[in-house]
Amino acid sequence: MATIGIAFGNSTTSFATIKDGKVDVIANPDGERFISSTLSYVDGDEYHGQQALAQVIRSPRSTIVNFRDFIGVPFEEINSEYSKYAAHPIELNGKVGYEINGNKISVNEVVKRHLKQIKNAAEDYLGQEIESVVLTVPTNFNEIQKCELIKISNDAGLKVKQLINEPTSALLAHLSNKNQLLEDKIYVVADFGGIRSDAAVVSVRGGIMTLLSTEHSNKLGGIELDEALIDFFASDFQKKFKADAKKTEKSYSKLSAASNITKKTLSNIQTANVSVDSLAEGFDYMSSINRLRFELVGRKVFSEMTQFVENVVKKAGLETLDIDSVLLVGGTSNIPKVANTLSLIFPESTEIFAPAIDSKLPNPNELNCRGAAIQASLIANFDDEEIKESLQPIIINTEHLQVPIGIKDLDGNFLTILSKETAYPIKKQISFESNSDNVEIEFYEGKRSIKETVVEPEQYSDEEEDSEEEEPEIIREVEYLPGTLLAKMSLNGVGSGKNVDVIIQIDREGKMHLTGRSGDVVVKGEITQA
Amino acid sequence: MSFTAVASYTAAAKRPIEPVGQYFLAHATRTLKGHTWSEFEKIEAEKNVVSVEEKDADEELFDEEINDPELLAHDPKDWKTCDLYAALGLSKLRVKATPSQIVKAHRKAVLQHHPDKKSSKGGSLDQDGFFKIIQKAFETLMDPAKRKQFDSVDDNADVAVPTGKITNNAEFYAAWGPVFESEARFSNKQPVPSLGDDNSTREEVELFYKFWNNFDSWRTFEWLDEDVPDDTSNRDHKRYIEKKNNNARKKKKTDDNKRLSDLVKRVQAEDPRIKKFKEDEKAEKARKKWEREAGARAAEEAAKAKAEAEAKAKAEAEAAAKNDKEAAKKAKEAAKNAKKKNKRAIRNSAKDNGYFGDEDKAAIIDLDLDALIDSFDDVKLGEVASKLKDVTGDDAKKVLNEVAAESKLSLKYFV
Numbered sequence: 001m002a003t004i005g006i007a008f009g010n011s012t013t014s015f016a017t018i019k020d021g022k023v024d025v026i027a028n029p030d031g032e033r034f035i036s037s038t039l040s041y042v043d044g045d046e047y048h049g050q051q052a053l054a055q056v057i058r059s060p061r062s063t064i065v066n067f068r069d070f071i072g073v074p075f076e077e078i079n080s081e082y083s084k085y086a087a088h089p090i091e092l093n094g095k096v097g098y099e100i101n102g103n104k105i106s107v108n109e110v111v112k113r114h115l116k117q118i119k120n121a122a123e124d125y126l127g128q129e130i131e132s133v134v135l136t137v138p139t140n141f142n143e144i145q146k147c148e149l150i151k152i153s154n155d156a157g158l159k160v161k162q163l164i165n166e167p168t169s170a171l172l173a174h175l176s177n178k179n180q181l182l183e184d185k186i187y188v189v190a191d192f193g194g195i196r197s198d199a200a201v202v203s204v205r206g207g208i209m210t211l212l213s214t215e216h217s218n219k220l221g222g223i224e225l226d227e228a229l230i231d232f233f234a235s236d237f238q239k240k241f242k243a244d245a246k247k248t249e250k251s252y253s254k255l256s257a258a259s260n261i262t263k264k265t266l267s268n269i270q271t272a273n274v275s276v277d278s279l280a281e282g283f284d285y286m287s288s289i290n291r292l293r294f295e296l297v298g299r300k301v302f303s304e305m306t307q308f309v310e311n312v313v314k315k316a317g318l319e320t321l322d323i324d325s326v327l328l329v330g331g332t333s334n335i336p337k338v339a340n341t342l343s344l345i346f347p348e349s350t351e352i353f354a355p356a357i358d359s360k361l362p363n364p365n366e367l368n369c370r371g372a373a374i375q376a377s378l379i380a381n382f383d384d385e386e387i388k389e390s391l392q393p394i395i396i397n398t399e400h401l402q403v404p405i406g407i408k409d410l411d412g413n414f415l416t417i418l419s420k421e422t423a424y425p426i427k428k429q430i431s432f433e434s435n436s437d438n439v440e441i442e443f444y445e446g447k448r449s450i451k452e453t454v455v456e457p458e459q460y461s462d463e464e465e466d467s468e469e470e471e472p473e474i475i476r477e478v479e480y481l482p483g484t485l486l487a488k489m490s491l492n493g494v495g496s497g498k499n500v501d502v503i504i505q506i507d508r509e510g511k512m513h514l515t516g517r518s519g520d521v522v523v524k525g526e527i528t529q530a
Numbered sequence: 531m532s533f534t535a536v537a538s539y540t541a542a543a544k545r546p547i548e549p550v551g552q553y554f555l556a557h558a559t560r561t562l563k564g565h566t567w568s569e570f571e572k573i574e575a576e577k578n579v580v581s582v583e584e585k586d587a588d589e590e591l592f593d594e595e596i597n598d599p600e601l602l603a604h605d606p607k608d609w610k611t612c613d614l615y616a617a618l619g620l621s622k623l624r625v626k627a628t629p630s631q632i633v634k635a636h637r638k639a640v641l642q643h644h645p646d647k648k649s650s651k652g653g654s655l656d657q658d659g660f661f662k663i664i665q666k667a668f669e670t671l672m673d674p675a676k677r678k679q680f681d682s683v684d685d686n687a688d689v690a691v692p693t694g695k696i697t698n699n700a701e702f703y704a705a706w707g708p709v710f711e712s713e714a715r716f717s718n719k720q721p722v723p724s725l726g727d728d729n730s731t732r733e734e735v736e737l738f739y740k741f742w743n744n745f746d747s748w749r750t751f752e753w754l755d756e757d758v759p760d761d762t763s764n765r766d767h768k769r770y771i772e773k774k775n776n777n778a779r780k781k782k783k784t785d786d787n788k789r790l791s792d793l794v795k796r797v798q799a800e801d802p803r804i805k806k807f808k809e810d811e812k813a814e815k816a817r818k819k820w821e822r823e824a825g826a827r828a829a830e831e832a833a834k835a836k837a838e839a840e841a842k843a844k845a846e847a848e849a850a851a852k853n854d855k856e857a858a859k860k861a862k863e864a865a866k867n868a869k870k871k872n873k874r875a876i877r878n879s880a881k882d883n884g885y886f887g888d889e890d891k892a893a894i895i896d897l898d899l900d901a902l903i904d905s906f907d908d909v910k911l912g913e914v915a916s917k918l919k920d921v922t923g924d925d926a927k928k929v930l931n932e933v934a935a936e937s938k939l940s941l942k943y944f945v
């Protein structure tokens with residue numbers, strides 16, 4: 001009996017388990033780790049994954065794609081644009097369904113069959129029965145959608161232990177992998193998928209994660225890059241053969257599949273070929289494209305991605321300067337250009353986690369299921385009642401500090417002890433060495449300020465022809481200065497060069513307990529919340 | 531040793547934390563350990579949470595607060611007469627509220643009015659009454675049949691029928707449009723055509739009245755039934771009340787149908803577009819008639835024009851003819867004068883030249899000249915006269931001799 005984590009996406013589904021303390025992303029019998037979320041019904045057989053996706057060209061109306069976001073949504077509210085070249089959604093009792101070879105099938109049934117296939121693949125791989133799962137969902141899945149998904153998954157024989165948010169799952173995977181859960185940081189988690197993109201600003205405080213803002217788009221994703229490539233190849237084809245590769249659905253789908261492969265290849269190497277037999281009007285198409293050209297072809301999409309990330313930061317009431325790290329997630333985040341353009345809007349001090357920048361990182365498309373697997377193993381021994389109890393609003397809804405709290409250090413700088421957005425109750429301690437007999441400790445709220453440093457441009461040798469006078473660069477950084485003085489304490493007779501501990505504790509009621517301690521010398525006091 | 535508190539720290543914000551990872555589980559375990567919460571604490575925990583997802587679109591449609599004192603003080607025993615939508619904060623949505631909106635609104639109302647919360651704030655216990663109404667409202671509105679009954683008599687959803695004088699078209703649409711939009715809720719057939727405005731076509735307006743004159747309403751009046759006693763001992767009384775209720779429902783239904791039909795008739799009579807369509811029709815008729823008569827009018831005009839033209843042409847022709855005649859006459863006279871002049875010139879040519887020294891033969895010469903002149907046609911006259919014009923003496927004689935030779939007349943003097 002095993003527990004797995006599943007990331008069920010519109011484009012792909014992946015799943016992982018914990019084996020010998022390590023996360024193991026599972027492949028299906030065809031060796032795919034990113035299983036296409038596609039079902040196809042041809043000649044009485046059910047195809048799944050890549051095999052099903054391959055049927056789009058021959059049997060588009062029998063092949064169901066991009067259905068996850070239809071769960072629990074009334075038919076009139078869905079956007080069926082991304083099913084144009086596959087089975088078309090129809091209304092079935094107000095909800096979404098499909099008519100496949102004359103039979104009507106509800107989207108719930110489609111999801112159920114998909115999850116059953118996933119279950120079978122996982123059991124095949126693990127050689128044991130799957131008992132329960134943790135599933136990831138976008139942060140904007142509503143209660144109805146979540147209830148439906150749980151119901152369907154249970155029906156498929158995958159008992160849902162917990163639904164968790166995609167960005168936090170990805171971040172959990174990343175931080176666990178790097179062993180950085182306890183580093184207080186503000187993250188942007190940007191997930192660029194197939195037909196949608198999602199981003200979240202997440203604060204990580206004492207290992208607890210809180211969403212500060214989210215952003216979603218159904219008009220931004222890998223498919224837009226596929227389309228840009230399709231247009232590019234189609235106009236080349238037109239030039240060469242005077243034939244329209246986009247005229248029939250079949251030729252469009254052929255070119256689409258080929259463009260998708262080319263796009264993925266370009267994430268790894270500089271030049272990729274594209275080749276389609278009998279693309280249109282009997283002409284074969286063969287060509288190649290390099291990465292630079294692709295980046296040019298897709299530049300609109302890349303700049304929208306940057307805009308998208310800027311939006312989520314703004315929504316959190318922050319500037320890109322306030323972001324410590326960016327974690328890229330999703331299939332489209334494999335593209336080097338995504339990481340490269342994003343790095344331009346953040347200061348150099350912001351770390352960007354993407355395979356293009358650090359090749360040792362796991363595939364960004366695995367992060368969601370990796371986090372789910374970690375969570376699944378953490379709660380494996382919890383029973384349903386315990387999980388339900390832990391998810392009560394009274395546990396989840398927590399007060400968060402809105403300004404950092406700390407002390408003035410010996411040089412007069414603000415030293416953060418509790419960062420902004422720390423959830424309480426919390427207790428945190430720092431230590432320093434005294435430099436006099438009596439120690440004065442002043443507790444402050446930190447005041448955000450922007451520090452500007454002017455960096456003179458490097459002098460280039462005058463080999464460069466028209467090297468113009470370089471402007472000096474101004475580097476902006478967020479720093480916190482001592483703001484409102486909250487409390488003072490003095491520890492007498494400590495002795496110079498002694499260790500001093502400062503402890504701040506906030507209890508459930510919001511009362512802040514301050515302690516200064518050095519050996520036997522202890523001073524305590526408390527302050528209240530405004 | 532000393533501690534001085536100087537200021538309070540900035541107020542915190544309540545946010546949901548992400549229930550994942552070992553540190554969350556530690557937090558949960560810590561919080562749960564040996565702790566039970568009152569209903570009140572649980573409700574408080576759901577309040578004022580800063581959520582990052584876009585504010586629920588539904589929330590915007592709900593009432594901000596449920597705090598109308600009259601509503602809160604409504605006797606729960608009389609809950610049927612209460613505004614059940616307002617009790618859930620749905621006074622803006624009413625019949626349009628979807629079941630999921632009702633569920634959400636109910637949840638919100640419960641958060642605000644749960645008795646646990648009220649008693650903790652020192653409210654009196656009988657404020658439970660309103661909570662009961664909330665629960666009744668929820669039950670009713672979630673049951674489609676019951677909801678239909680309530681919607682049928684929910685006069686808070688009615689729009690007042692205009693009573694004052696309507697002075698212009700815009701006012702007419704503004705006053706009556708909402709009335710029909712509100713009445714539309716009772717229609718079995720959906721969608722219901724709306725009143726429209728000055729830009730509506732005649733077809734649209736006609737369709738509108740056709741629809742409303744044949745209105746098919748689901749309105750029922752069970753909600754206003756008198757309570758049927760459930761005591762079985764007095765069957766007759768029970769049956770009597772039931773019958774009374776049935777009759778009352780029927781009467782109310784008939785009255786309501788009449789009410790609507792009167793309303794439609796009234797509006798139809800006042801509709802400025804109908805007046806306009808009638809006027810248009812009249813104008814159109816007049817125009818058609820005028821058009822029909824246009825043929826005859828045109829023929830008459832053409833005939834008149836033709837006659838005028840003919841008269842004009844005739845006058846012109848006559849004038850031209852007269853001109854021609856005069857010109858001819860003038861030309862003739864001119865020719866005659868020229869002939870006379872030429873004859874005179876020829877005749878005088880001898881005398882003017884002293885008869886060429888043969889004055890004694892003057893009579894013969896004149897006779898010869900007369901014979902010559904007689905033999906000349908007009909052209910020859912002109913020719914000879916012009917030849918003689920610039921010559922004198924013997925030269926003139928020479929000319930005359932030449933002419934005489936040509937003439938082949940037997941002359942006495944000229945040879």
Ligand SMILES: Nc1ncnc2c1ncn2[C@@H]1O[C@H](COP(=O)(O)OP(=O)(O)O)[C@@H](O)[C@H]1O
Pocket residue numbers: 008009010011012013034192193194195196221222223260263264265267329330331332333334335365
């Ligand atoms: N190596 C790659 N390089 C570029 N794009 C990729 C790569 N792998 C997958 N993709 C693209 O990522 C998208 C799917 O992303 P995914 O995260 O699986 O979507 P979802 O989460 O919506 O199911 C597709 O458009 C696919 O073409």
Ligand SMILES: [Mg+2]
Pocket residue numbers: 009010191193330368
């Ligand atoms: Mg995804």
